[in-house]
Amino acid sequence: MTDAVLEARGLAKRYRRGVWALQAIDLAIPAGGITALVGPNAAGKSTLIKTWVGFEKPTRGSAAVMGLDPWRQRFESLAHVGYVPQSPSLYDALTVEDHLAMAVQLRPSFDRAYAAARLDQLGIPRSAPARQLSGGQQAQVALALALGTRAEILLLDEPLASLDPLARREFLHVLTDAVRSDGATALLSSHIVTDVEQACDNLIVLGVGRVLLHDSVTDALATHSVSATPLPDAVASFAEADGSLLTLVRGTADRPATLEEIVLGYLASARTTSIAA
Amino acid sequence: MTGLLRRARLSIALQRWELALITAGSIGLAVVMVIVGNQAQAIAAAHPGCLDPNTFRAGCEAAMKEFDQVTDLGSKLLYFSYGAPLGMGLLLGVPLVAREIDHGTASIAWTLSRSRIRWLSWRLAFVAIAVAVLLALLGVTSERLAQALQPSLHLDADFTWYGRRGWLLIVRGLLALGIGLALGALIGRQLPALLVAILVSVAVFTAVSLGMDRWLESASVPAPFGVEVPGGMQLGERIALPDGRLVRFADLDPNQGYNIAIGPDGRVYASADANGVLSDPRGQVVDLIVPGSAYPTFVLRESALLGALALGSAAATAFVVRRRRPY
Numbered sequence: 179m180t181d182a183v184l185e186a187r188g189l190a191k192r193y194r195r196g197v198w199a200l201q202a203i204d205l206a207i208p209a210g211g212i213t214a215l216v217g218p219n220a221a222g223k224s225t226l227i228k229t230w231v232g233f234e235k236p237t238r239g240s241a242a243v244m245g246l247d248p249w250r251q252r253f254e255s256l257a258h259v260g261y262v263p264q265s266p267s268l269y270d271a272l273t274v275e276d277h278l279a280m281a282v283q284l285r286p287s288f289d290r291a292y293a294a295a296r297l298d299q300l301g302i303p304r305s306a307p308a309r310q311l312s313g314g315q316q317a318q319v320a321l322a323l324a325l326g327t328r329a330e331i332l333l334l335d336e337p338l339a340s341l342d343p344l345a346r347r348e349f350l351h352v353l354t355d356a357v358r359s360d361g362a363t364a365l366l367s368s369h370i371v372t373d374v375e376q377a378c379d380n381l382i383v384l385g386v387g388r389v390l391l392h393d394s395v396t397d398a399l400a401t402h403s404v405s406a407t408p409l410p411d412a413v414a415s416f417a418e419a420d421g422s423l424l425t426l427v428r429g430t431a432d433r434p435a436t437l438e439e440i441v442l443g444y445l446a447s448a449r450t451t452s453i454a455a
Numbered sequence: 456m457t458g459l460l461r462r463a464r465l466s467i468a469l470q471r472w473e474l475a476l477i478t479a480g481s482i483g484l485a486v487v488m489v490i491v492g493n494q495a496q497a498i499a500a501a502h503p504g505c506l507d508p509n510t511f512r513a514g515c516e517a518a519m520k521e522f523d524q525v526t527d528l529g530s531k532l533l534y535f536s537y538g539a540p541l542g543m544g545l546l547l548g549v550p551l552v553a554r555e556i557d558h559g560t561a562s563i564a565w566t567l568s569r570s571r572i573r574w575l576s577w578r579l580a581f582v583a584i585a586v587a588v589l590l591a592l593l594g595v596t597s598e599r600l601a602q603a604l605q606p607s608l609h610l611d612a613d614f615t616w617y618g619r620r621g622w623l624l625i626v627r628g629l630l631a632l633g634i635g636l637a638l639g640a641l642i643g644r645q646l647p648a649l650l651v652a653i654l655v656s657v658a659v660f661t662a663v664s665l666g667m668d669r670w671l672e673s674a675s676v677p678a679p680f681g682v683e684v685p686g687g688m689q690l691g692e693r694i695a696l697p698d699g700r701l702v703r704f705a706d707l708d709p710n711q712g713y714n715i716a717i718g719p720d721g722r723v724y725a726s727a728d729a730n731g732v733l734s735d736p737r738g739q740v741v742d743l744i745v746p747g748s749a750y751p752t753f754v755l756r757e758s759a760l761l762g763a764l765a766l767g768s769a770a771a772t773a774f775v776v777r778r779r780r781p782y
């Protein structure tokens with residue numbers, strides 16, 4: 179037994195076409211705070227989140243939400259989960275108010291007043307049909323629907339991907355505020371490191387279906403440095419935007435690494451390992 | 456607003472265009488059937504005694520011609536009521552789950568509801584009620600029209616316009632709804648699911664029809680050849696052999712009945728000479744009839760069969776929805 183709210187043990191997922199989306203994932207995410215799940219496209223972020231939501235059945239290993247199997251005990255498990263999908267996916271024909279009403283019908287414990295208050299704070303008209311809302315507003319409605327469940331765990335599957343910078347910031351502000359005030363646990367997947375840097379407490383770097391790094395943001399920043407010259411025992415070397423090579427190391431080097439450099443270094447290490455294999 | 460009304464409003468709002476189209480179509484068809492039925496009744500009332508098809512009366516030609524035209528139109532309307540359940544069921548059933556998967560809304564709905572079966576029940580209940588109510592309207596108006604077109608018709612003891620009137624329309628609509636629902640959930644894409652559902656529905660209804668033909672045949676009785684049995688359904692001719700057996704023409708003669716000759720008395724002869732003299736009598740031609748009194752039994756049987764298939768389709772949908780991904 180652990181105090182983790184989200185767990186994966188040897189979790190692997192292979193799709194029908196034979197592609198392994200996840201390979202032996204071992205993770206334990208403790209209660210509280212926001213954890214960023216970062217990785218490039220096809221790293222397995224969505225698959226991991228969808229496994230915890232109960233949409234995907236593990237091929238091997240196990241996943242757990244509050245100790246419950248999200249596939250076999252979906253009903254019980256979903257009681258603890260609020261989910262925001264990659265695209266807001268609202269009902270075009272329904273108004274925002276209708277979405278809240280529907281949420282109450284589907285989940286009697288849904289906190290309509292809380293969700294409505296969140297939307298009102300953002301000035302999102304509840305009488306407006308969903309199709310008339312901007313992408314950012316639709317994402318906020320999807321977030322309000324997840325927050326209204328008052329679930330202990332929020333799983334957010336790249337909700338920022340299609341939003342403009344201002345909408346991304348607003349979304350993260352609402353999320354951070356809700357998680358801090360409610361004491362919930364949020365797992366936010368993204369491939370944009372800079373967006374999550376300010377909001378997240380923990381960082382998971384996922385690459386080629388494996389966990390490359392799992393640490394608190396503070397510790398990750400404190401324990402990683404970069405050097406302009408190759409060093410032994412480096413995590414990996416990667417090219418900067420200007421083409422120069424930068425080496426990420428655990429320990430002290432030329433200067434402390436930024437979060438983006440840490441992520442890039444671990445993704446580069448996965449690529450090296452993958453090529454070597 | 457009560458919870459039930461709110462549920463109904465939301466469920467209807469999610470398929471409002473299909474429901475509007477189907478409601479308008481059904482009400483339109485029902486109104487036209489009522490108008491045509493009233494026209495037929497008005498002609499019959501204005502010309503009492505003129506419309507008996509077995510009796511010719513001088514001075515009735517114009518009235519009979521007018522009545523025939525109305526009857527022709529009314530029969531066509533009853534064909535529409537035959538196809539309406541299929542169209543309504545598929546148009547509402549296919550998108551119910553498939554659109555949610557197509558548009559990605561199933562991801563949110565299935566996590567909010569926790570129980571996908573509960574979600575499906577909510578979505579399906581009001582749509583099924585709408586289908587049943589609209590087809591009940593068509594069922595009632597089609598019977599009224601049939602009665603007006605054929606005043607001697609005993610609605611509960613007559614196979615005339617079987618399957619195009621009455622309560623059978625409702626269960627056929629519910630089965631089409633179930634087939635559309637199941638295939639929509641399985642395929643998860645609206646247009647491909649609609650195309651497949653049309654094919655599958657035609658196949659299922661054809662199979663049911665063939666099965667019912669067999670069932671009807673088992674309940675048929677021989678009746679004198681060429682004599683109309685009011686309310687009965689004629690399934691074809693048979694030859695009654697002297698030993699009491701009923702055989703087909705092809706059974707009697709290996710050459711598909713080409714050497715068989717039927718006399719004016721309805722007797723079957725195995726040969727005829729050049730002068731047309733018949734010899735070697737084999738049996739008597741009879742009509743195979745399902746008496747009209749069996750009508751309620753067969754409506755009930757077909758309703759039960761279609762109802763069971765509709766429930767099976769709903770159960771299959773529930774199984775698919777429980778297992779499948781929402782995308």
